[in-house]
Amino acid sequence: MSKFSARRTASLTLAATAVLTLALVTTASANGSEGGTPAQVVAAAPAVSGSPEGAFTRIADFYGSYIDAVYDGDGATADRLRAFYLSAPLQAELRKWEETHHADGVLRAQNVPLQWKVTSTGSGTGRTGATVTLTWGGGDTTKIFVQADLATRKIVSIRD
Structure with missing residues (x-):
């Protein structure tokens, strides 16, 4: 040929x-x-990534781990996560909030969400922001606004 x-x-x-x-x-x-x-649609495999250097990643890591610990009823782990990821002033503020509202200050609720999503809202003035969307059993969602210090990577603010 x-x-x-x-x-x-x-x-x-x-x-x-x-x-x-x-x-x-x-x-x-x-x-x-x-x-x-x-027709069969092949979805991409789930993936999670992050960096120990990024304050935003720390927010996502904290919420994922904290929700897992609370869901599993592991209060000791939840307390250790708070001590590691949250600034001391925020920890004190959350204790007061929880006494007043009789709910978990990190989740702003008495229950544990079934799903969570953390979305960056950008950085500026030494802080990075995120919106944490929590999805509950009935499909309802709530949003929490979180800020972390860029230098220390500690979470310094949680607001609903």
Whole structure:
């Protein structure tokens, strides 16, 4: 077989494969199914990342770990997490808030959320901010506004 024939055969094979693939994808997308069966969507695998140097990551790490500890009924771990991640003045402020409201000051609730999401609201004046969205059993959500000090990476403010 000459070089020209081999190249032409390879090109034709590649072109035919592309056309068939495009036809199948287009048909499945347009119909929402392939051959009468529901289309399968492959979702990306969940991923979590962060850095011990980032104040925003510390907020997300704290809320994820704290909710896990409270959900599991592990008060000792929850207390250790507060001591590590929260500034001393905030810890004192939360104790007063909890006495007044008879609820968890970190979560601003008496219950434990089933899901959480932390979204950055940006940094400035030596602090980074985040909105923590908590999702409860009935699907209701609440938002908490959190700030961490960029230098110490300690959480210094929790507001609802």
